[in-house]
Amino acid sequence: MADQPVAVVGSGLAAFCAYVTLRHGGLEPGEVAVFGPTADPAHAWRRRADAISQRAMRSESDGHCFASSFPGLAIRTINRRSSLGPLVQTVLDRYHPTVEEFLDHVSALRARCGWDESLRPARVERVRAVGEGFEIDGQGPFAHVLVAPGHPGLARPAELAGDPRAVHAYEPHGYASSVTVVGAGLAAATEWLNALAAGATVVSVRRREPVRRPLNVPRSLLSRRGLGRFHAAPAAERLATLERVLAPSFPPSRHVDRVLADAARAGRFATAPSVNGSAQIICATGFARGYRADPLLSRLVDDHGLETAGHLIVLDPDSTVPALTGRGRTLALAGVPAQWAYPAADTLAGAKYSARRFLRRVRACRTR
Numbered sequence: 001m002a003d004q005p006v007a008v009v010g011s012g013l014a015a016f017c018a019y020v021t022l023r024h025g026g027l028e029p030g031e032v033a034v035f036g037p038t039a040d041p042a043h044a045w046r047r048r049a050d051a052i053s054q055r056a057m058r059s060e061s062d063g064h065c066f067a068s069s070f071p072g073l074a075i076r077t078i079n080r081r082s083s084l085g086p087l088v089q090t091v092l093d094r095y096h097p098t099v100e101e102f103l104d105h106v107s108a109l110r111a112r113c114g115w116d117e118s119l120r121p122a123r124v125e126r127v128r129a130v131g132e133g134f135e136i137d138g139q140g141p142f143a144h145v146l147v148a149p150g151h152p153g154l155a156r157p158a159e160l161a162g163d164p165r166a167v168h169a170y171e172p173h174g175y176a177s178s179v180t181v182v183g184a185g186l187a188a189a190t191e192w193l194n195a196l197a198a199g200a201t202v203v204s205v206r207r208r209e210p211v212r213r214p215l216n217v218p219r220s221l222l223s224r225r226g227l228g229r230f231h232a233a234p235a236a237e238r239l240a241t242l243e244r245v246l247a248p249s250f251p252p253s254r255h256v257d258r259v260l261a262d263a264a265r266a267g268r269f270a271t272a273p274s275v276n277g278s279a280q281i282i283c284a285t286g287f288a289r290g291y292r293a294d295p296l297l298s299r300l301v302d303d304h305g306l307e308t309a310g311h312l313i314v315l316d317p318d319s320t321v322p323a324l325t326g327r328g329r330t331l332a333l334a335g336v337p338a339q340w341a342y343p344a345a346d347t348l349a350g351a352k353y354s355a356r357r358f359l360r361r362v363r364a365c366r367t368r
């Protein structure tokens with residue numbers, strides 16, 4: 001029998017969403033151990049959003065960490081501002097909370113959900129299946145474990161390694177008078193505008209024309225029917241779908257189009273096939289990917305001979321690892337490593353997808 005019911009590995013936003021969901025589902029702080037190096041669940045997120053001066057969330061009103069989707073951040077804003085604007089925009093799927101609003105929400109929720117009480121400050125080296133549960137660096141065993149380690153690091157173009165002009169978009173930086181931005185996603189688009197606003201001339205280097213889409217994954221893929229088709233597809237097709245839908249994209253915006261068109265006319269914005277002589281190169285090239293880039297996940301796969309497909313660990317549709325999940329125990333993934341179960345796993349909505357299914361498993365085992 002496992003000593004303790006539940007552990008969450010990672011202390012970022014996906015872990016936080018899982019924790020809030022577990023608490024909402026009736027678990028007490030003493031029943032959930034959270035292993036992570038930082039106490040602020042928005043720590044990693046805040047640093048990246050700050051680096052690109054993100055002001056508004058890409059997600060909509062339901063992009064929050066509450067256990068239930070409704071009411072979202074729009075309703076909270078209405079209550080505070082006595083304005084119906086956010087509600088109308090929500091109905092139209094157009095309400096994007098500000099980053100400040102989102103971060104205030106995370107702090108307020110953290111203060112009242114017991115998170116700090118459950119936190120065990122540590123970076124985990126190994127999660128190992130033992131009998132009816134899992135040991136986490138020798139602690140436990142825990143019957144149900146959700147692993148949410150986030151991205152394994154930043155991706156940088158190999159050809160720019162050692163180039164002193166290069167900085168990653170998600171690292172703190174200012175803007176030189178001439179800037180090349182490599183990439184075609186939301187971070188790249190944000191950086192074009194930031195650099196132009198700072199007075200720079202900007203060159204955009206990208207392999208393809210940017211995809212314009214409101215959310216990072218098409219909504220149709222996340223419907224019950226869309227997900228059903230995704231889960232039923234053979235591995236190669238599923239990987240190809242992920243490759244296609246997770247290609248860099250940013251939302252359609254007349255404002256962005258107008259700023260870029262004006263800058264292009266003024267000779268301050270252009271595209272180019274490769275990096276040129278700009279004073280600064282900003283790599284808006286996202287994250288390293290795959291379980292092999294994360295020592296914890298890599299060890300998990302090797303220790304237990306887990307099934308993988310391409311760069312991902314194969315999961316059941318409920319985000320659990322089939323070989324390590326059974327009647328009395330659960331091993332689930334959340335955040336970006338859970339894309340095999342949910343293509344938008346690396347969003348707040350995705351974090352909740354895994355969290356709710358994890359809670360269901362924990363509850364099912366408790367009532368047996």
Ligand SMILES: Cc1cc2nc3c(=O)[nH]c(=O)nc-3n(C[C@H](O)[C@H](O)[C@H](O)COP(=O)(O)OP(=O)(O)OC[C@H]3O[C@@H](n4cnc5c(N)ncnc54)[C@H](O)[C@@H]3O)c2cc1C
Pocket residue numbers: 009010011012013014015035036037038041043044045048049052054056057058059063122123124125148149150151296334335336346347348349
């Ligand atoms: C700039 C930016 C803007 C975004 N905007 C939105 C948005 O508007 N809406 C939306 O829905 N999504 C958005 N996302 C996507 C998503 O919500 C974030 O990536 C979110 O931070 C993912 O949470 P996470 O917990 O998976 O990863 P993180 O927040 O990165 O947290 C992972 C945590 O796990 C810890 N960890 C890693 N390895 C271990 C280990 N071995 N042991 C213990 N702890 C470990 C890390 O230290 C970190 O604290 C955005 C992402 C970025 C980068």
